[in-house]
Amino acid sequence: MAILVDYNQVMLASLFAGIGNHTDMDVDENLLRHMFLNSIRSNRKKFHNEYGEIIICVDNKDVWRRDYFPYYKANRKKSRDESELDWNKLFESIHRIRSEIDEFFPYKVISVDRCEADDIIGTIIHEVGTDLNMGSEKYLILSGDKDFIQLHTYANVDQYNPVMKKWVRSDNPDKYLDEHVLKGDVGDGVPNILSSDNCLAIGERQRPMTKKRITAFLGDPEGSMDEETKLRYNRNKKMIDLSQIPSEYKERVLEQFNIEKDIGREHLFNFFVKKKLKNLITDIQDF
Numbered sequence: 001m002a003i004l005v006d007y008n009q010v011m012l013a014s015l016f017a018g019i020g021n022h023t024d025m026d027v028d029e030n031l032l033r034h035m036f037l038n039s040i041r042s043n044r045k046k047f048h049n050e051y052g053e054i055i056i057c058v059d060n061k062d063v064w065r066r067d068y069f070p071y072y073k074a075n076r077k078k079s080r081d082e083s084e085l086d087w088n089k090l091f092e093s094i095h096r097i098r099s100e101i102d103e104f105f106p107y108k109v110i111s112v113d114r115c116e117a118d119d120i121i122g123t124i125i126h127e128v129g130t131d132l133n134m135g136s137e138k139y140l141i142l143s144g145d146k147d148f149i150q151l152h153t154y155a156n157v158d159q160y161n162p163v164m165k166k167w168v169r170s171d172n173p174d175k176y177l178d179e180h181v182l183k184g185d186v187g188d189g190v191p192n193i194l195s196s197d198n199c200l201a202i203g204e205r206q207r208p209m210t211k212k213r214i215t216a217f218l219g220d221p222e223g224s225m226d227e228e229t230k231l232r233y234n235r236n237k238k239m240i241d242l243s244q245i246p247s248e249y250k251e252r253v254l255e256q257f258n259i260e261k262d263i264g265r266e267h268l269f270n271f272f273v274k275k276k277l278k279n280l281i282t283d284i285q286d287f
Contacts, residue, residue, distance in 0.1 A: 001052025003044065004124060006117045006143030008059045011036050011094055013144055013163040027086055029093040034277060036097060037287075040107075043142060043162050045286040051140040051158075055257075056101055057120040058111040064119075064249060068238050074189045074201040100275075104267040105287070110256045115249050118147055122242025123253040129154030144168065147185075150177035150242060175218075181236045182217050183209055190239045193217075193225075193232040 014035050019025060044054055065072045080087045102109040110120050121141055130136040133155035141148050144161035151157055152173040159168040170176050184192040189200050194207035216224045225233060238244050265287065272281045280287075 001137040001139065002055045002124070003047055003051045003053065003140045003142055004121045005040070005054060005056050006121065006141070006145060006148075007056050007098060008094065008117060009143050009145050010039065010162055011097075014039055015090075017163050027089045027093055029096070030276070032090075032093050033097050033100075033275060034280070037277065037280060039162055041280065041283055041286045043160070047140055047160070051138050054107040055124075056098065056107055056109040057117040058098060058109060059116045060111060060113055062114055063116055064114045064246060065239055069190070069197065069235055071189050071198055071201045072239060076189075100271070104263070104271040106261060106264050108256070108259070108261050110253065112249060112252045112256065115245075115253065117143075118145070118242060119245050119249055120253050121148065122151065123245055123250045124257055125151045125154060125157055126243055127254060127257075128156075130156045141168075147180075147240070147242075149173050150180070150240075177241060178218055179214060181233065181240050182214055184236055185240060188239065190236055191232075193229055193236055195232070197232075197235070 011032070015032065018031075018035065040054060063072070098109060098111075101107060112120065121143075125139060125141070128137065128139060129151065131154070136156040138156050138158070139154075141151065141157065141159040142162050143159065144163055146168065148159050149168065149170045150173055152159065152170050160166070161168055182193055184190040184195070184206075186200060191197070191199050191206050192209045194209060194213070196204075198204075199206055221233070265284075268284055268287055269281065272278070272284065
């Protein structure tokens, strides 16, 4: 049992839900800390009995996917450089809050060099997921990221968007993954399988991926693709399919997952006082 928190996604989605279009404002670390911890408090209170304890899953830099595809998330830095928001200061605050959670809270914080939270959550779910939900321990993914829909194939896995406060569901997660691989992921700089590797990085339009083509590819993937398209298909599968994570990273994730944390709740009160989180002290039992 566990509640797997997609740390950076939840943190950033909460921030942007709060500030809207006001990206010229200074990063307020105290507000960020209170906002995230209050979200953890609220969702732990809501889901702890059914899904167990919080596990914080962290993004790291220099991710392994760039070894296979250099253009992975290439446009993110460009858009951040053009943004009014001080991203360096924001990431420093996010990192500091993560370190505080690791030091003072009873929750595991899983951070593996060159891995994203997707890799951590994907690896854990593929390890613990079951086809039948007959007495199996249940797992909750706390994230609004639809990339995790592919993990809904397991009967003991659910996903909840803590910012929108709604469940993330899919009638056919296998088909969702197959189509996602074909279509690529613009947000991550991964083109569809008809388009060149660098098209999104250089701002070139992708070749249209029509419903007719998708149906043909889904019906007969091998027979309907030429060699170049197959290479792009394999490129996308490596980037998107969370069963494709290299074994060396899976081993490191599971090693951290299986370690018991020896910090209890004894440090929370002093931490809340030190950080002037007086509104959370009254609900300290929810942590």
